[in-house]
Amino acid sequence: KQEVTQIPAALSVPEGENLVLNCSFTDSAIYNLQWFRQDPGKGLTSLLLIQSSQREQTSGRLNASLDKSSGRSTLYIAASQPGDSATYLCAVSPFNKFYFGSGTKLNVKP
Amino acid sequence: NAGVTQTPKFQVLKTGQSMTLQCAQDMNHNSMYWYRQDPGMGLRLIYYSASEGTTDKGEVPNGYNVSRLNKREFSLRLESAAPSQTSVYFCASTPGTSGYNEQFFGPGTRLTVL
Numbered sequence: 313k314q315e316v317t318q319i320p321a322a323l324s325v326p327e328g329e330n331l332v333l334n335c336s337f338t339d340s341a342i343y344n345l346q347w348f349r350q351d352p353g354k355g356l357t358s359l360l361l362i363q364s365s366q367r368e369q370t371s372g373r374l375n376a377s378l379d380k381s382s383g384r385s386t387l388y389i390a391a392s393q394p395g396d397s398a399t400y401l402c403a404v405s406p407f408n409k410f411y412f413g414s415g416t417k418l419n420v421k422p
Numbered sequence: 423n424a425g426v427t428q429t430p431k432f433q434v435l436k437t438g439q440s441m442t443l444q445c446a447q448d449m450n451h452n453s454m455y456w457y458r459q460d461p462g463m464g465l466r467l468i469y470y471s472a473s474e475g476t477t478d479k480g481e482v483p484n485g486y487n488v489s490r491l492n493k494r495e496f497s498l499r500l501e502s503a504a505p506s507q508t509s510v511y512f513c514a515s516t517p518g519t520s521g522y523n524e525q526f527f528g529p530g531t532r533l534t535v536l
Contacts, residue, residue, distance in 0.1 A: 316464075346525060355512060356465075356527040401464065403525070408453060408472050409480065410514075410525060414464035 314339045316404055318413035325392055326421050333387040333416045335402035340380045347376050347387050348401045350415070356401065360387070392420045424448055426528035428513050434534045435503045443498040443531050445513030453516045453523065454496035455480075456488060458509040459530075465512065471496055503535045 315338040325331055335345070344363045348356040360369045360376040362385070368377040375388040385402060401415040429444045447454065452473045457465040457480075467480030471490040485507060487499045500507060511531045516523035 344523070348527075355529045356514075356525075358524055358526065361524045403465075405523075408470060408478075409467060410455070412457075412464040412466075414462060 314342075314404060314406060314411040316402065316411050316413040318400075318402060318416050320416060321414070322417040322419070324419040324421060327392060327394060329392050329420075331389050331392055331418075333389070333400050333418070335385040335387070335413055337383045337385075337404045337411070339406065340383050342380065342404045342406055344405050345376075345378050345385050346403045346405070346410075347374075347385075348403065350399045350401060352398075359400075389418075392418075394420050394422050396420050426513055426515055426526055428511075428528035428531050430531060431529065432532050434536065435500075436536050437504060439503050440499065440501050441503065441533075442500075443511055443513075443533075444495070445497065445528060446495045447513075447515040447526070448494065449515060449517070449526065450493070451515035451517050451526075452493070453518065454490065455514040455516075455525070456486075456496070456498045457512045457514065458482065458507075459512060460509050468498065468511075503533075505535045507533065508535045509533060 317336045346361045347359040362378040373390040378385045399415040399417045403410045403412045426447045455470040456468040459465045469488040471477045474493045513528040514525045
């Protein structure tokens with residue numbers, strides 16, 4: 313069974329800092345990996361989708377990388393802002409099923 | 423374009439009562455999913471429907487049933503609610519029937535079972 317782990321569980325940084333969130337998975341036979349943002353009491357918003365044939369994806373200040381062989385993905389956030397404060401989740405898809413990590417709760421202090 | 427919608431937003435049940443959570447998407451997606459989210463445990467897949475007319479169990483299907491009513495709608499039913507089913511329930515959809523798809527989520531239903 314696929315296990316997805318996100319470390320750290322919580323992170324607090326000052327505004328303007330660059331930061332990296334980590335996602336690891338146990339089975340490298342995946343089709344894609346997706347990063348989400350979740351604000352308190354809200355649903356999940358898709359940030360980036362990386363297909364298994366890709367190494368990275370970028371959107372604005374966000375860059376996600378994927379290393380299937382080592383079972384790892386990172387989400388890089390440049391020049392963090394208080395508005396980035398949220399929980400960030402990663403999910404991997406072997407086929408039609410999706411497996412989620414428990415998330416990293418990010419707090420960006422003004 | 424509403425995306426994925428869920429009703430109701432909040433619900434309180436007594437143990438043993440039944441209810442159906444509704445989900446609809448207007449993106450012409452083939453695959454739909456039901457998850458539950460509990461504190462500190464991430465999202466766990468309850469059931470999914472890869473295409474209209476098919477449904478499959480996920481990680482935690484016990485105590486739930488689903489119906490893929492048509493391509494747009496996928497409902498989740500609790501026949502006899504238990505306190506362990508207190509959770510936030512999310513519906514999601516993806517465009518195709520393979521894994522190369524981006525998931526889109528509804529706003530969630532917050533369910534409390536007393």
